[in-house]
Amino acid sequence: MNAQFKKGVLDLIALHVISEGPMTTYDVLVKLRDALDVNENTIYPLLRRLEQDTLISHQKHQGDMGAPRKVFLLTDAGKTHLATLKKDWFEFSSVVHTILGGKNNV
Amino acid sequence: MSKLTFIKELENVLNNKDFEPSVVNEVIEDYTILIDEAIERGEDEAQFITRLGTPKQIAKTLQKDQPNVIKVDNRFIAISPFIALIIFFYLGFAHNAWHPGWLAFLLIPITAITLETKGLERFVALSVFISLIGFMLFGTYMHLWHPMWALFLAIPGLGFLTSKTHLQKAFGLYTLFAAALFIFIVLMFEPAGYYHFLILVPIPIMGLLSGQIEIIYFTDTRLSSLLWSLFIVIGLILIYVFIGLNYDLWHPTWLMFLILPVGALLYTQFIKKENVEVVAYTPFIALTIFFLWGEYGNAYHYSWLIFLIIPITAILFEKKT
Numbered sequence: 505m506n507a508q509f510k511k512g513v514l515d516l517i518a519l520h521v522i523s524e525g526p527m528t529t530y531d532v533l534v535k536l537r538d539a540l541d542v543n544e545n546t547i548y549p550l551l552r553r554l555e556q557d558t559l560i561s562h563q564k565h566q567g568d569m570g571a572p573r574k575v576f577l578l579t580d581a582g583k584t585h586l587a588t589l590k591k592d593w594f595e596f597s598s599v600v601h602t603i604l605g606g607k608n609n610v
Numbered sequence: 611m612s613k614l615t616f617i618k619e620l621e622n623v624l625n626n627k628d629f630e631p632s633v634v635n636e637v638i639e640d641y642t643i644l645i646d647e648a649i650e651r652g653e654d655e656a657q658f659i660t661r662l663g664t665p666k667q668i669a670k671t672l673q674k675d676q677p678n679v680i681k682v683d684n685r686f687i688a689i690s691p692f693i694a695l696i697i698f699f700y701l702g703f704a705h706n707a708w709h710p711g712w713l714a715f716l717l718i719p720i721t722a723i724t725l726e727t728k729g730l731e732r733f734v735a736l737s738v739f740i741s742l743i744g745f746m747l748f749g750t751y752m753h754l755w756h757p758m759w760a761l762f763l764a765i766p767g768l769g770f771l772t773s774k775t776h777l778q779k780a781f782g783l784y785t786l787f788a789a790a791l792f793i794f795i796v797l798m799f800e801p802a803g804y805y806h807f808l809i810l811v812p813i814p815i816m817g818l819l820s821g822q823i824e825i826i827y828f829t830d831t832r833l834s835s836l837l838w839s840l841f842i843v844i845g846l847i848l849i850y851v852f853i854g855l856n857y858d859l860w861h862p863t864w865l866m867f868l869i870l871p872v873g874a875l876l877y878t879q880f881i882k883k884e885n886v887e888v889v890a891y892t893p894f895i896a897l898t899i900f901f902l903w904g905e906y907g908n909a910y911h912y913s914w915l916i917f918l919i920i921p922i923t924a925i926l927f928e929k930k931t
Contacts, residue, residue, distance in 0.1 A: 529640060530647040545663025548640065549671040573643055 510540050516593055518550055519578065519586040522560055526575040551576065559585050611659050613645045620665035627669050637672065690721040702911050709910035710746045712900075715917075734768045741765060755860030757796035759850075763789035763810070766817055773820070781816040788813060807851065814843045846870070862901040868894045889924045896920055 514536075521527065521535045533547045554560045559582035562574040578586065611619075617638060624634045641662075648658045662668070694717040701711030716739045723735040741761040749755040763785055770782025788809045795806050818839055846867060854860040872894050879886040896917045904910035 528647060529644045530651065533644070543663070544661045545667050546671060548637075548644065548662075549668070549674070552637075552672065571639075571643055571646070573647065574640065 510542055513593065514540075514542065514546070514550060515554070516586070516589040518547075518554065519559060519582055519589065522576050523578050523583070523586055526563070526565070526577055528565075528573050528575055532576065554582070558582075611656065613642070613649075613655060613659065616645070616659045616662075616665065617642055620668060623665040623669045624672075627673060629669075629672070641668075686725060687718075687722045690718045691715075694718055698914070708914075709904055710750050712904075712910060712914050713743050713746055715914070716743060730768070730772050734765070734772055737764045737768045749861050754797075756854050757793045759854075759860060759864060760789045760792045760810070763792075763813060766813065770816075770820075778820050781813075781820060784816070785813050804851070810847075811844070814847070815840065818843075843870070862905050865898050865901060868898060888927045889920065892920045892923045 517536060517540060518532060521532055527535075529548060529551060532551060533544060536542050536547055537544060551560070555562065555576075558579055560576045561579050562576050564572040565575045566572045620641060621634060621638050624637060629637075645655070645659065645662075649655050663671075694714045697714035697717070698708075698711050701714065702708040705711075720736060720739050723732060723739075727735055741764050744761045745755070745758050748758040748761075767782050767785035767789060770778050770785055773779060773782065792806060792809055795801060818836060846869065850863055850866060853863050872891065875886050875890055878884050896919050899916045900913050903916065904913040907913065
């Protein structure tokens, strides 16, 4: 997939993935890697930015072994932002789809 | 790359990029946990770390995503050109001191260096400007161009002090001591002849032998390059001292030393056929025109404008990315 497309929707996908349940950095990384084949060095900085923007927050979770891990959750602001992004995305993709003439013109 | 090496390198890169210590600690902790979790889940350590990107790439991405806070330090750097201009115009119009009032412009790099560098590195970088200010003030107002040109030896002297080996640090101390002693001897005793210059002779030799002064291999062997370099450096110093002592032209004859960096640039561009940006030449051209025009055209009040060729050239010849 075009790298610019991926960049444009990364926030949306990451927020959506985290909305599915508490996720560690590794969980998010694996999901995005498998789904979008994104550059893995972008995931951690992305999560930091989303947290700085108060769209996600973290809790420390002590696993069976090792140091406690951060698990990320959507904040209320994050849930609202995700809903807006989804709405924008569906509108946008619908317009693009219409302009390109649907599947027949692919 | 192993986890340990990666984490250590990342920490170094983040510290060098001036991230807040608390941010560095947090990032390091997060990456440690991330790698541990990946290994636990069956990922190959080396492959996973490779896919995470290099520490430099990570730092660059993190920097881009940092909140856009303008640090107070940056504000000082940003306003320093305006303060310098005010001081320059004040000294020029109110006291007719266009020269050496232009030294006010050195406030710009001095502010940036003071706020952005640390420790001995700060003193080494500042020594260039402090030496120039001292040389210009002593020269202009007390006509002490000689021996105050030896102030410039503080630059390699402090440079040696930042070296890793004790021997090079000792060279640094010697250079500073020799420069101070040389100035003291000339000021106190005004000796005739050239014998007192002997205390300075070891400095370029030490610099070349220790590798602190880079040798350009413009001949077939390292030895002949070294000898030629020594010949050129010592030759230039002797010519400068000869002209200074016999014709009292310490200033602006010192500009002849610009032959060394300009020669290195020309060599890199035309002999080694490596890319040298046009803008790299402009500080030397500007400096030479500034002093010759200012000194002999009595035009320091507007010769400083020639420095604008540096940003103009940079804009005109900027490579499209």
